[in-house]
Amino acid sequence: MISVWVDVRVAFVAALLFIGALTAQASSESAKAFAIAKQNTCLGCHSSNKKIVGPSFQDIAAKYKNNPGANTLLKNKIQKGGAGSWGVVPMPANAKLSDAELSILVPWILQGAPSSD
Ligand code: HEC
Numbered sequence: 001m002i003s004v005w006v007d008v009r010v011a012f013v014a015a016l017l018f019i020g021a022l023t024a025q026a027s028s029e030s031a032k033a034f035a036i037a038k039q040n041t042c043l044g045c046h047s048s049n050k051k052i053v054g055p056s057f058q059d060i061a062a063k064y065k066n067n068p069g070a071n072t073l074l075k076n077k078i079q080k081g082g083a084g085s086w087g088v089v090p091m092p093a094n095a096k097l098s099d100a101e102l103s104i105l106v107p108w109i110l111q112g113a114p115s116s117d
Contacts, residue, residue, distance in 0.1 A: 033108035
């Protein structure tokens with residue numbers, strides 16, 4: 001009986017550590033994405049929840065919520081720029097972003113850019 005309780009406690013502590021590690025990892029991915037967005041002046045035209053020159057990241061996340069091709073589509077769009085999805089104002093090209101940087105940025109945008117304000 002005692003050993004059952006020890007097992008339960010061990011499992012509980014292990015679960016807490018696991019959740020803690022996941023949370024820390026998620027927030028460091030957001031921090032990385034935010035830093036990339038900032039360095040590349042994305043935040044001059046986009047914010048997480050307000051339209052500036054471009055749509056808010058939350059509006060973008062909502063628009064592509066059920067679009068399985070969103071990841072590839074948005075990587076291309078960010079790199080090449082262009083207009084037409086949201087209006088006539090074009091986004092300039094961001095040709096110097098690497099695929100690795102885009103792979104951090106786009107999933108973060110599709111989550112509505114958590115903790116970017
Ligand atoms: C000069 C202003 C400006 C800058 C800088 C800018 N954007 Fe945009 N962005 C826009 C505009 C305007 C649109 C809407 C384009 C359209 O209607 O197709 C847009 C659209 C987007 C979209 C949605 C594309 C679509 O087709 O739905 C994403 C994602 C995005 N921007 C990400 C970024 C990222 C990441 C950066 C930085 C690397 C960035 N933007 C920099 C103005 C900007």
